[in-house]
Amino acid sequence: MDYVEQRMAQEAAKPAVAADSSSSLLTPLNLLILGLFLYTAYSFFKPQPPAALPKEEPAVVFTTFTPRTLLPYNGENNAPVYLAVRGRVFDVTRGRNFYGPGGPYANFAGRDASRGLACGSFDEDMLTKDLDGPLDTLSDLGRDELEALQGWEDRFSEKYLVVGKLVPVGEEDK
Amino acid sequence: MGALDNVLLTVDQAISDLFGQWNVYTTAIVGLFVGLVAYQISTRRDPDTHPLLLARQAQASPVRHEGESAVYRSQAAPHGMPLNAGLNVKDPGASKWSRGRDGDLRDIWRQAIAGVQDDGPSKGATGRILTVLGTEHVTEHALADITRQINLIGQHVANQGGNRVAIYLPNSVELLVTLFACAFYNMTAIILPFDQPDDAVLSMLRRSAADTVVTAPGSFPFDAVVKNYPSLRQLVWVVDEGSSHMDWNEVPQGTGGSVNVSTWQDIVTDYPVDAGHDLPAQEGQKDPRDVTIFWQAAPGTTEEMVRFTAGNLVSAVAAQIFAIPTAQRMGPSDLFLPADSLANTHTLALTLAALYSNASVAFNSVAVGANDLAVATRGIAPTILVTTPAALLKTHQETANHLSSVIARNLHWLQTRDLTQNGVMPVASLLTRYYDRLRPGIKPGKLRLIFTAERVGAASPPLSSAVLSDLRVYTGARIIYALTAAKVAGAAAQTGFYDYRVFDDNHSHFGAPLTNTEILLRDTPEHKTTDSLSKGEITVRGPSVAGNEAALGVVGVIRDDNTLAYL
Numbered sequence: 001m002d003y004v005e006q007r008m009a010q011e012a013a014k015p016a017v018a019a020d021s022s023s024s025l026l027t028p029l030n031l032l033i034l035g036l037f038l039y040t041a042y043s044f045f046k047p048q049p050p051a052a053l054p055k056e057e058p059a060v061v062f063t064t065f066t067p068r069t070l071l072p073y074n075g076e077n078n079a080p081v082y083l084a085v086r087g088r089v090f091d092v093t094r095g096r097n098f099y100g101p102g103g104p105y106a107n108f109a110g111r112d113a114s115r116g117l118a119c120g121s122f123d124e125d126m127l128t129k130d131l132d133g134p135l136d137t138l139s140d141l142g143r144d145e146l147e148a149l150q151g152w153e154d155r156f157s158e159k160y161l162v163v164g165k166l167v168p169v170g171e172e173d174k
Numbered sequence: 175m176g177a178l179d180n181v182l183l184t185v186d187q188a189i190s191d192l193f194g195q196w197n198v199y200t201t202a203i204v205g206l207f208v209g210l211v212a213y214q215i216s217t218r219r220d221p222d223t224h225p226l227l228l229a230r231q232a233q234a235s236p237v238r239h240e241g242e243s244a245v246y247r248s249q250a251a252p253h254g255m256p257l258n259a260g261l262n263v264k265d266p267g268a269s270k271w272s273r274g275r276d277g278d279l280r281d282i283w284r285q286a287i288a289g290v291q292d293d294g295p296s297k298g299a300t301g302r303i304l305t306v307l308g309t310e311h312v313t314e315h316a317l318a319d320i321t322r323q324i325n326l327i328g329q330h331v332a333n334q335g336g337n338r339v340a341i342y343l344p345n346s347v348e349l350l351v352t353l354f355a356c357a358f359y360n361m362t363a364i365i366l367p368f369d370q371p372d373d374a375v376l377s378m379l380r381r382s383a384a385d386t387v388v389t390a391p392g393s394f395p396f397d398a399v400v401k402n403y404p405s406l407r408q409l410v411w412v413v414d415e416g417s418s419h420m421d422w423n424e425v426p427q428g429t430g431g432s433v434n435v436s437t438w439q440d441i442v443t444d445y446p447v448d449a450g451h452d453l454p455a456q457e458g459q460k461d462p463r464d465v466t467i468f469w470q471a472a473p474g475t476t477e478e479m480v481r482f483t484a485g486n487l488v489s490a491v492a493a494q495i496f497a498i499p500t501a502q503r504m505g506p507s508d509l510f511l512p513a514d515s516l517a518n519t520h521t522l523a524l525t526l527a528a529l530y531s532n533a534s535v536a537f538n539s540v541a542v543g544a545n546d547l548a549v550a551t552r553g554i555a556p557t558i559l560v561t562t563p564a565a566l567l568k569t570h571q572e573t574a575n576h577l578s579s580v581i582a583r584n585l586h587w588l589q590t591r592d593l594t595q596n597g598v599m600p601v602a603s604l605l606t607r608y609y610d611r612l613r614p615g616i617k618p619g620k621l622r623l624i625f626t627a628e629r630v631g632a633a634s635p636p637l638s639s640a641v642l643s644d645l646r647v648y649t650g651a652r653i654i655y656a657l658t659a660a661k662v663a664g665a666a667a668q669t670g671f672y673d674y675r676v677f678d679d680n681h682s683h684f685g686a687p688l689t690n691t692e693i694l695l696r697d698t699p700e701h702k703t704t705d706s707l708s709k710g711e712i713t714v715r716g717p718s719v720a721g722n723e724a725a726l727g728v729v730g731v732i733r734d735d736n737t738l739a740y741l
Contacts, residue, residue: 003179003183007186010187011190023197023198024199025199027195027197027199027200028192028195029192029193029196029200030195030197030199030200030203032192033200033203033204034203036207037203037206037207040207040210040211044210045591047591047594048595050225050228050594050675050677050735051225051226051228051229052229052735053226053229053230053735055734056230056234056736057236058705059234059236059237059238059243060236060237061237061238061239061240062238062239063240161236161237163237
């Protein structure tokens with residue numbers, strides 16, 4: 001209580017000294033509050049640029065592949081994984097676990113997978129060996145196999161992007 | 175006393191010293207401060223749309239072809255889905271969930287007279303059709319009366335062997351009636367831009383192979399046409415009341431012997447009163463015919479003739495209806511005024527959209543040439559207006575000149591801030607009352623939406639996004655700025671309903687494609703699309719494009735927010 005009384009006495013003695021500041025605009029207190037006011041006003045009225053989103057991924061260019069140019073897209077060294085079904089090249093990179101290196105379907109990566117998918121076989125001998133020869137026409141396949149292939153193609157079309165077409169070597173410009 | 179007590183004492187003294195300086199100025203500043211915060215809190219409103227929706231307005235296809243950009247589509251029309259092809263007309267009795275027909279012009283008029291079909295307070299309400307004559311006089315046309323005119327004119331022209339009907343009229347009910355008459359009575363409508371030089375009219379008639387003309391006396395070069403265009407078989411004069419006593423059927427001696435001349439009024443009055451009240455039955459109706467439109471490029475160039483199928487037109491109408499958010503769609507409480515020529519498919523599609531939405535539609539034949547909002551809206555207070563960029567620019571200049579005082583300029587700044595920073599339309603308040611006086615000669619508080627369009631190759635003056643924003647403040651209406659082209663019915667792309675952003679540009683962007691168009695940019699020798707920037711000749715595809723795909727012949731660029739702009 002001593003302290004309070006002491007402070008009261010101090011304050012009581014003051015007014016005579018502080019009288020001249022009661023009519024001045026430029027007191028520290030006024031400057032402080034004015035600064036606060038101006039800052040708030042500035043932050044309210046500061047023009048803000050319109051909202052922006054990060055730029056989109058650029059679109060993939062639709063490319064014409066030959067069996068040979070498709071080959072590098074087998075997912076090794078972080079390359080994208082492409083595979084071809086009946087002349088359409090799908091980007092299956094999102095399914096890397098299946099189609100990429102070490103996956104169950106790894107043989108198809110960078111290759112024409114039509115025959116393998118139709119026959120339900122992932123073996124090496126399902127692939128067209130001669131990369132410079134004509135594409136597999138699949139003409140010897142039965143109805144069930146073509147149906148299975150159609151099913152795969154529909155699934156691919158739903159899930160993956162068509163990023164190009166596959167043509168035999170020598171027909172790139174057609 | 176410990177050290178802590180000393181510190182506390184000093185702090186205590188410092189604080190009491192500081193607040194001991196409180197004086198009348200302090201009170202004033204604090205008052206202002208509180209006022210500012212209160213103003214901010216009380217005027218705070220949620221933006222009309224989420225700002226990020228404006229940050230990416232179109233979706234790009236993930237794959238593009240060599241030599242062109244990705245394909246851009248409206249967010250409402252995802253890739254892989256069909257574009258918006260029609261009005262989804264459901265015949266009476268059809269299941270609510272069934273897919274409707276695309277429809278054609280006939281369905282638009284049937285909907286206009288049937289009234290609102292959706293359940294709700296306005297169920298059954300129909301729009302009104304008005305004609306503004308002079309500055310004061312507004313006449314209303316009963317819908318039943320217009321239906322009767324459609325039937326009688328259609329029957330008359332068809333009976334006289336009309337097949338390809340050229341319409342050379344200013345914006346008027348008769349233009350619309352003839353268009354619908356052609357749709358219902360299986361004729362091809364040809365809409366000619368009004369007020370053209372004689373040889374241009376003649377050339378357009380020749381190129382379109384018209385056999386019938388519906389026109390108004392005084393503007394149509396009858397003698398020259400009869401002399402030089404022998405294929406003309408039939409002519410219908412639309413005579414105003416003042417001169418209907420004259421004998422318009424009389425053909426001057428030696429000219430036009432083979433032309434069958436009649437007047438609109440005679441055709442309508444000669445039939446019995448109870449004739450022609452029912453539209454032809456919908457069952458067994460023939461496939462809709464095309465509508466031919468002439469696109470006026472820059473003055474002095476030949477008009478480009480474009481044939482739109484009925485499908486092109488309804489797709490354009492449907493997309494315009496969809497382009498407006500559901501809560502703001504046109505309805506029976508709206509009054510729609512086309513102050514741009516109905517020979518433009520953009521204006522026509524919007525007018526048909528208004529009819530289909532059961533909005534009231536007003537026609538003012540002088541509105542088009544005047545290029546002035548004040549003149550166009552004289553005698554009527556539309557809520558939705560279609561006008562030319564030239565008229566808007568003129569209004570902008572005139573109003574800006576009035577806004578020279580400091581108060582007005584600050585109010586303008588405050589309202590522009592509402593638009594660009596807060597993303598909301600400025601509301602009327604005590605402050606803005608002062609401002610209302612300065613608004614262009616449009617009845618305040620009524621107008622809510624303005625459509626305007628850049629016409630490719632027609633030398634329409636560019637509108638910058640700053641001018642559009644100013645105009646939103648001046649008129650209190652939202653503005654939709656579209657990109658239109660000869661081969662595209664309606665618009666190819668248009669700015670979003672809630673997009674009020676201002677950029678540093680001379681020519682505003684055109685927003686995103688509509689739900690019935692997709693846009694891609696083809697490489698030109700100078701401008702090629704790269705992975706970082708899409709640019710090239712604007713190419714539009716979709717159900718509203720004549721021939722399904724059209725290159726517009728202008729170079730465009732897709733901006734970072736996926737809106738289309740001229741390069």
